[in-house]
Amino acid sequence: MQLEDYKKMGEKELIERINKAKKEKNAVILVHNYQRLNIHQVADFLGDSFTLAQKGSETEADMIIFCGIDFMAETVKILSPEKRVIVPDKNAESTVTFMPNVEELKKLRDENPNAKIITHIDSYASIKAESDVICTSSNAVKIVEHYKDEKIIFCPDKNLGEYCRDLTGADITLWNGHCSLHNEFSEGDIFIAKYEHPNCLLLAHPKSPTEVLERADFIGSTSQIIQFVEDNQDLINEKAGVLIGTEVEVAKMLQKRFPNKPIFPLADHAVSEKMKLTTLAKICYAIENGAHEIEVDKEVSEKALKALDKMVELDKIS
16 A cells, blocks of 8 residues: 555544554554644654653564654664664654754864763754763753863754853853744744733743743743643633743643643744654554664764763763
């Protein structure tokens, strides 16, 4: 069967086939928070990129279907080299604008020979392999704090790097990249959202521009924003709702979980188009046919794993 045949199937049939194939192939499905809600319903694990990679490595599955971006799937493969890692859409590529390549990062290191390279998890394996340590949006400040007495090169997200620099005072050289989704948030978005939903708290992602972060009531990664909503139900009422300053699907997910709470996306334009390439038809085709397998060079994988392991080590320090 070709992909076009799967696209003609209804949602119920696709889900039944996906669940059947999971059992037959000893597979698990990892779904990023930014996927559409109908994709969430087939998830064995739902979360941010590194959490999903960890969950995949802990399973006894032979096959992992990763519903996200290709560089996230590479991290899954690095942590689970013995497993087959499949992405439903091979065009779900980098959402980072001005991602460095290996040659550019090596040149920057040569210009700053004593600097520590801290790279965000949402980057390609080849970039991770040239880094001293990886960070996530959740632990970036903590990782930078550890090295604040040394020169730091932070890539690829300049907004997150600036946020870390402001909080730690570290000497950071920033790579001029950004998340194409979060970088589009603006003061105008806040003005409109606050006008439409007065008295709402703004929960902002640290990859957002400084002008947005300065007006936020809470700054945190996607998982931390979700946790904030879960932990602060008493604060969220008809007098004070929340604006979710990350991908719109997160707001939709929280609205579904807490239907009686005033929860709104900061801006409707905050859509990860690459994430939305994943469909139930493509998942079904991928799991039944083993389509679009992710491979990472062994040497690159081993070097990248060292940087990931360093992050885990530092993250455990209280």
